[in-house]
Amino acid sequence: MPPSVAALQNSPEFTVTELSSALKRTVEDAYGHVRVRGEISGFRGPHSSGHCYFALKDEGAKIEAVIWKGVHGRMRFKPQEGLEVIATGKLTTYPGSSKYQIVIEAIEPAGIGALMALMEERKRKLGAEGLFDEARKQLLPYLPDVIGVVTSPTGAVIRDILHRLQDRFPRRVLVWPVKVQGDGSAEQIAAAIHGFNALPEGGAIPRPDLLIVARGGGSLEDLWSFNEEIVVRAAADSMIPLISAVGHETDITLIDFAADKRAPTPTAAAEMAVPVRTELFVEVGQFGHRAMLCFQRGQERRRSELRAATRALPSASALLAIPRQRFDGAASALPRALRANTHAHHRRFAQACAGLTLKVLRAQVAHATQRLTVNGERLRHCARAGLRHRRDRFAALDARFKASKLANVQAQRNALARDRERTLRLAERARRALLIALQRQQARVASCGQLLGALSYRGVLARGFALVRDAQGLAVHAAAGVAPGARLSLEFADGRIGATADADGLPAQAATLSKPAAKPATAKPASTAAAKRVSKSVDQGSLF
Template sequence: MARLQTPQALANVGEFTVSELSQALKRTVEDTYGHVRVRGEITGFRGPHSSGHCYFALKDEGAKIEAVIWKGVAGRMRFKPQEGLEVIATGKLTTYPGSSKYQIVIEALEPAGVGALMALMEERKKKLAAEGLFDEARKQLLPWLPEVIGVVTSPTGAVIRDILHRLEDRFPRRVLVWPVRVQGEGSAEQIAAAIHGFNALPEDGPIPRPDLLIVARGGGSLEDLWSFNEEIVVRAAADSMIPLISAVGHETDVTLIDFASDKRAPTPTAAAEMAVPVRAELFVEVGGLARRILSSWQRGQDFRRNELRAAARALPGASDLLAIPRQRLDGASAALPRALRASTNAHHRRFAAAAAGMTLKVLRAQVAHSAHRLDSAGTQLQRCARATLRHRRERFEGLAVRLQASKLANQQAQRMRIAREQERLQRLAERARRALITLLERRQARVDATGKLLTALSYRGVLARGFALVRDADGRSVHAAASVAAGARLSVEFADGRVAVTADGGSGSPVEAAKPTPAPAKPVKRPPSPAGQGSLF
């Protein structure tokens, strides 16, 4: 059993100042916990402090710890902290005596969970932006009133119903839906194939080529919308020759296809509103403009008519217009001699005053002063010329460097574009070659089938089986014995040749009468049997 300490014994315990106790706790925490790795969500981050340091906290379901990143470490970090991201922080624990709390001084930071996806998205965004896929110069203007609108989305979701309903309310247009999966495995390939498929439609084909494309999906988490961050989808949107509107998620959701598309809509309904104007408003606006044009024209005509009438009434006669100028001319003519004498006297006095001051000494002083001013001006001019030349040379050198950099960037972009076009041309050439081979094989099979059908329907096949064809003297086929008269000349055709006979009227059976001795029969040439099929004879 512990013995209770008396007040006298407690009075002998050593005293600590607050600073000493804080330093002791600081050493204990730092010695016990060296470098640690902590996983948590960033909270309370409002950007770097004015000093350059970053202050925030890491939290999970049950606890929170303060964190700090010093200015030098924050400048070297590749991954920057962001509010709400789950990260793995590496650093050492310490205490802050000013508020009696412990904190972690972070030396390395890496994403975890959703934060990792966002880091991957940022890295992919920088890569595609460096290739020029997000440049404003690549973006196309949307058609003011498209005839056909292509929609790439799920056929069973509420997105397509919202788009169709909004188009019906604003300006009904023909809509082609390419059904795809908008989430899960294989969805990115289907979306890219749909964009390429719409672009591959011929303009005059049975299925019209859309004038505008809408790639739409409802809201969801970052994982649900990840298909629209895939590189294959972004490149398909950037390569689309048809203007494209991306409407993925809600207004706060951002995907990489939004940067590559020609226009980004916050929602699928807003995409439908961007696609077409309101027909009723157009009717009202056109009617109002027509009325304003007519009213403005009428007012202008009335104003010009009244102005012309007023000008006609106020126009004076010729004598009135010339009366005042005539009086002025008379007065000027009368005053001219006096003015000439006064001007001559004034000039004489000025000349005399100037001549009195123009002595040889004064002239030499003025010449010396002018020479001094000329030398000073020449010196200043040389300094100004050198400074201007130096400034222009520096400016031209800077422009030359910028021009060279722009030239190299442009050459790189053009090379990449030519490489993509060459790859696309090779794919199209390979598809054309395979299509031509398939077409030739189909045509050859059709010709072979037609030849077999012709052989099967020909009467010579019947003759080859032992039958004969009887014709009369005119070469017409004889189908009945009753139509043959006695003594009629007939021609009997066998598989190996023809025989001329004369009909006997008694029994109706033909009697050979052409030659007393029949010619030896030629051997029958049977057609070769197909490969793999035996002969029936």
């Protein structure tokens, strides 16, 4: 066997999985994080799982790439087919197909050309949706009361706008502070535009009549936030007229096409927002002078027309000639007309009197009597029918009332029975509860009595002790408080006896402080012995 073959047989064996894992560790350790520049190829949008799979290629090679779902959602620039990008990620292998790939964590366009291509592509897309149509644009208010400004609060842009407004026509300005570049700036700008539009009319914060979205000059990367789709859509959806003042005159962003008006600079936006107050004063004065001249010319014209109309009018005698003639004719014809009218009324009266004979009157009276009789009979019949109907109705109501009364009485009886049964149950429960409460109170009283008996000093006296009191009935706690010859009261378990304190056995201090007795009182031997026993047991302590 050749030596080379023998050496190969002595080399360690790997499984496919072990070899793939070793290669994976080698690649990941050697190329932890890399930046790769290339053109996106084979991108068809996110997979159904949300992940993106494509390739990066250049003139001589191609590498597979993957972007996980969470990373793709946070990306500022989204991958597009044919776009040249710089991808930052981790190089790894995929053992399932024995190939290496890059897991992309961040992606950015490679150079200005890529940004311009992306901007043109986005412009065509949004333009196709009609966001840049002139029909969507609104007219700017001539003199807005409140102006909303969306810009950075620390830049020179807001100061330029405020100074220009102060010079031309001071207006109330509401500033919505936002970031104008960097991560999250596009979302803040769009939120500011939507926030101004969401303010209610007549609210605590006035709703602006005009919006200005402004930023100073910068590179295309610095101004890229105003090319984001979310900002362009917010500007197009704004119901408040909007002026775009981003960058300098040569800077073009997509928000310029969606805004209602584009200003080359923020200062020019302030000039577009309000007119010059002094020019308005001059113009108003000119309008007032022209209005006065027009009024004077109109008055002169109407005065001339009134004079011409006065000269063309006929005289009063000519106007009243025909009415006067008609009046004279009517006055002359009035007596004849009165006589003719009187004769006509007299004939009608005579004809009416001829018809009013006694026979006619009797016939009319008989007819009226017959009508009265018929109407009276009909009235009696109607009255009887009405009474019969009401009687039947009252009978039905009486039957219903009796049935309802019986049902009500039965219901009341049932309710009383239920209440009686419930009362009996509650009374039984109350009796049992009272017995239980009394038993508990009795047990508590018995327990308290036992505790009182255990704590009472009489139990101590029953064990052979005695309670010593002075002449005032106060308990004596120490022998030092007893003077020689003092009258004491000794209480035993079976009664009380009196005693007199003897000087023998008393402390020296008590004997010195006590007053000398003139003549010691004579006591019974039993009392003296008891006093001695008391003086000896000075360490007994308080019985309470």
